[in-house]
Amino acid sequence: xxxxxxxxATCVGCYLLKYAGLAAPRKILDRPAVQRFxxxxxxxxxxxxxxxxxxxxxxxxxxxxxxxxxxxxxxxRAPFLVVLVVAALVTGxxxxxxx
Amino acid sequence: MSARNDAVRAGLGxxxxxxxxxxxxGAAAVTAGLSVAQAxxxxxxxxxxxxxxxxxxxxxxxxxLVPAVAGALLLGARNGLYGLRLAxxxxxxxxxxxxxxIIDETSAVAFAHPxxxxxxxxxxxxxxxxxWNLATLLAALxxxxxxxxxxxxxxxxxxxxxxxLLWPRxxxxxxxxKVAVAGVVIALAATPFLPAGIPVLLAAxxxxxxxxx
Numbered sequence: 001x002x003x004x005x006x007x008x009a010t011c012v013g014c015y016l017l018k019y020a021g022l023a024a025p026r027k028i029l030d031r032p033a034v035q036r037f038x039x040x041x042x043x044x045x046x047x048x049x050x051x052x053x054x055x056x057x058x059x060x061x062x063x064x065x066x067x068x069x070x071x072x073x074x075x076x077r078a079p080f081l082v083v084l085v086v087a088a089l090v091t092g093x094x095x096x097x098x099x
Numbered sequence: 100m101s102a103r104n105d106a107v108r109a110g111l112g113x114x115x116x117x118x119x120x121x122x123x124x125g126a127a128a129v130t131a132g133l134s135v136a137q138a139x140x141x142x143x144x145x146x147x148x149x150x151x152x153x154x155x156x157x158x159x160x161x162x163x164l165v166p167a168v169a170g171a172l173l174l175g176a177r178n179g180l181y182g183l184r185l186a187x188x189x190x191x192x193x194x195x196x197x198x199x200x201i202i203d204e205t206s207a208v209a210f211a212h213p214x215x216x217x218x219x220x221x222x223x224x225x226x227x228x229x230x231w232n233l234a235t236l237l238a239a240l241x242x243x244x245x246x247x248x249x250x251x252x253x254x255x256x257x258x259x260x261x262x263x264l265l266w267p268r269x270x271x272x273x274x275x276x277k278v279a280v281a282g283v284v285i286a287l288a289a290t291p292f293l294p295a296g297i298p299v300l301l302a303a304x305x306x307x308x309x310x311x312x
Contacts, residue, residue, distance in 0.1 A: 013172045040309055048305070051286050051287050081116075084256055088252040
């Protein structure tokens, strides 16, 4: 298979997957159980994503420290962007200093 | 008004911060053997980071292309689940365009700003689409000059973004905390045994914990 076909198949497939949820029939979406599921499922997905992105490829001390710093920033009610900068700075600095 | 500003600020912030990892994708894609045009096509038309990295990684590994595409699609499947919720929050007349923007980041910003989901979603979509594609192009053109993004700690930005966006819900609702813990446990337990993409999808079952009671 040509590499272009793989690129095109990925583009089309990814779009259709995105479209499928959005275009689910209203009758199904309006069911209370489906609504409950749809409201809660992003929490499970995003929490899982945080875990996999942080620890999926093994434990990394600077990255873990960066996330811990982000948690502290959140507890101190830091604004959104500050939280991101703190996480990147702590992780980057610890790496540069060779931790 | 300030809720709206919050959503705009979060959207622009995510666009700026996460867009940088487009550099990593552009570099990874070209190093893997994709052409500049192929790397850009993926960012323009697939526009879902995890799937794009998965395809580039599989190509770099020299594997067969059918499983490479299948792996990329597995990672894209969760976008369909976000769509179930976004369908009730976003206008349906823009559906074909809106669908293209459904990824982790746009969904997370939308859900984090319940009253301003629309503003959050489209601001994030627009800003991240621009930065992600520019970064892909720049890095793909000069792959060798781009340093490893982990040097700048950019690998911590992704999880920190989702954590910050999820934070208010976790603080407020014990139920959401339970679901989050279930999701984390399922995903981490499954990661060593299953191909990328499946552990996060399986974590969706964590949401069932609340539903079956």
